[in-house]
Amino acid sequence: MIVTPVFPDPTLTDAFYERLYTLPDGERIRTCLQxxxxxxxxxxxxxxxxxxxxxxxxxxxxxxxxxxQSESVWMCxxxxxxxxxxxxxxxxxxxxxxxxxxxxxxxxKVPAELQIALENSQRxxxxxxxxxxxRADWTRLLGADLDVPVMxxxxxxxxxxxxxxxxxxxxxxxxxxxxxxxxVLKALDVDFGILGPDEVSDxxxxxxxxxxxxxxxLAERNGRTFQKYRFxxxxxxxxxxxxxxxxxxxxxxxSYPVMHxxxxxxxxxxxxxPMIKRPLKAKVTFHDPCYLGRANGExxxxxxxxxxxxxxxxxxxxxxxxxxxxxxxxxxxMWMDGFHWERAHTRTSEWRVREAAGAxxxxxxxxxxxxxxxxxxxxxxxxxxxxxxxxxxAELLIDAMEPV
Numbered sequence: 001m002i003v004t005p006v007f008p009d010p011t012l013t014d015a016f017y018e019r020l021y022t023l024p025d026g027e028r029i030r031t032c033l034q035x036x037x038x039x040x041x042x043x044x045x046x047x048x049x050x051x052x053x054x055x056x057x058x059x060x061x062x063x064x065x066x067x068x069q070s071e072s073v074w075m076c077x078x079x080x081x082x083x084x085x086x087x088x089x090x091x092x093x094x095x096x097x098x099x100x101x102x103x104x105x106x107x108x109k110v111p112a113e114l115q116i117a118l119e120n121s122q123r124x125x126x127x128x129x130x131x132x133x134x135r136a137d138w139t140r141l142l143g144a145d146l147d148v149p150v151m152x153x154x155x156x157x158x159x160x161x162x163x164x165x166x167x168x169x170x171x172x173x174x175x176x177x178x179x180x181x182x183x184v185l186k187a188l189d190v191d192f193g194i195l196g197p198d199e200v201s202d203x204x205x206x207x208x209x210x211x212x213x214x215x216x217x218l219a220e221r222n223g224r225t226f227q228k229y230r231f232x233x234x235x236x237x238x239x240x241x242x243x244x245x246x247x248x249x250x251x252x253x254x255s256y257p258v259m260h261x262x263x264x265x266x267x268x269x270x271x272x273x274p275m276i277k278r279p280l281k282a283k284v285t286f287h288d289p290c291y292l293g294r295a296n297g298e299x300x301x302x303x304x305x306x307x308x309x310x311x312x313x314x315x316x317x318x319x320x321x322x323x324x325x326x327x328x329x330x331x332x333x334m335w336m337d338g339f340h341w342e343r344a345h346t347r348t349s350e351w352r353v354r355e356a357a358g359a360x361x362x363x364x365x366x367x368x369x370x371x372x373x374x375x376x377x378x379x380x381x382x383x384x385x386x387x388x389x390x391x392x393x394a395e396l397l398i399d400a401m402e403p404v
Contacts, residue, residue: 037081078331101210117335125200136196155229167369204244209332223254239291329370
């Protein structure tokens with residue numbers, strides 16, 4: 001058998017290293033211990049030809065072109081698990097994985113499902129391909145008793161700017177979460193407004209899918225919109241938007257105080273407590289979103305809210321807090337289910353609902369717009385967990401507040 005030799009490509013390797021060095025702590029890539037922790041904790045590492053640790057080994061051997069010829073990078077769901085366990089604190093998610101995706105995109109090697117979402121983001125300002133004019137249409141379904149003010153239309157200024165996001169605005173299941181939060185904010189007498197048609201995608205998941213240019217375009221549009229209105233802080237139900245506004249937008253010149261909705265509501269527990277009329281008696285467990293937990297270190301606010309509304313103790317899954325298993329939606333995974341299924345024949349969302357049921361839960365509480373549709377689909381697929389309910393914390397809160 002004749003074996004064709006594979007020659008090193010130091011030019012490609014050096015160029016990749018140079019881009020990594022532009023990142024904070026990017027030079028740490030050279031301190032990799034090759035311990036294998038990153039590859040071991042990666043949800044899809046077992047099906048990757050080049051999991052994170054082996055990617056670094058390929059860089060060191062000047063054969064990084066092999067990585068770029070494989071599909072391994074697109075199995076990454078940017079869950080931060082690899083970066084979280086790295087003893088050398090290498091920015092694996094933000095550096096290695098995201099930069100590799102950028103190169104693949106530039107080379108035109110992008111899964112078709114992801115390409116559609118990116119094109120929708122560029123054309124319509126949202127990944128779902130919906131008309132920007134319909135972004136606030138969900139508010140019309142709420143009835144006259146729940147008027148949600150739109151900045152610029154009937155609200156010149158507000159204490160709180162609520163960034164609703166793509167899924168909260170357009171997805172039928174997640175619109176229910178938006179309605180629940182609107183009801184809670186009204187009950188708390190919060191002075192808030194939404195952007196409606198002025199809002200576009202925060203762009204964070206597109207950035208982590210390798211589309212840095214698209215992210216900057218979307219961020220610039222949102223940033224200019226923010227500057228049009230007067231407000232004191234931003235809240236959002238989306239940990240990805242929270243991450244973008246907190247960690248990425250300031251580098252582009254747009255810096256505002258931002259809170260995830262669970263943080264905002266947890267600060268108002270003293271006001272909420274007397275409103276709890278029907279404590280929940282169900283067995284509940286909580287799924288820590290990657291971009292609220294591992295990426296930004298917030299684990300307590302959601303649990304404080306659940307403790308206030310539960311009549312029983314919160315159940316913890318085997319993987320919780322920093323070890324939480326990703327729902328599979330990050331880093332473009334939300335738009336690549338088919339791609340991932342063809343290669344792994346399973347979804348991380350299915351692992352998660354099985355773990356929730358195994359903990360004895362009747363309700364899986366969530367705090368990210370990707371999760372209600374993902375986990376509810378997973379419940380349908382994993383028949384042994386039939387009956388498990390998926391609810392955002394805002395939905396559970398309004399259930400506990402409102403009389404039957």
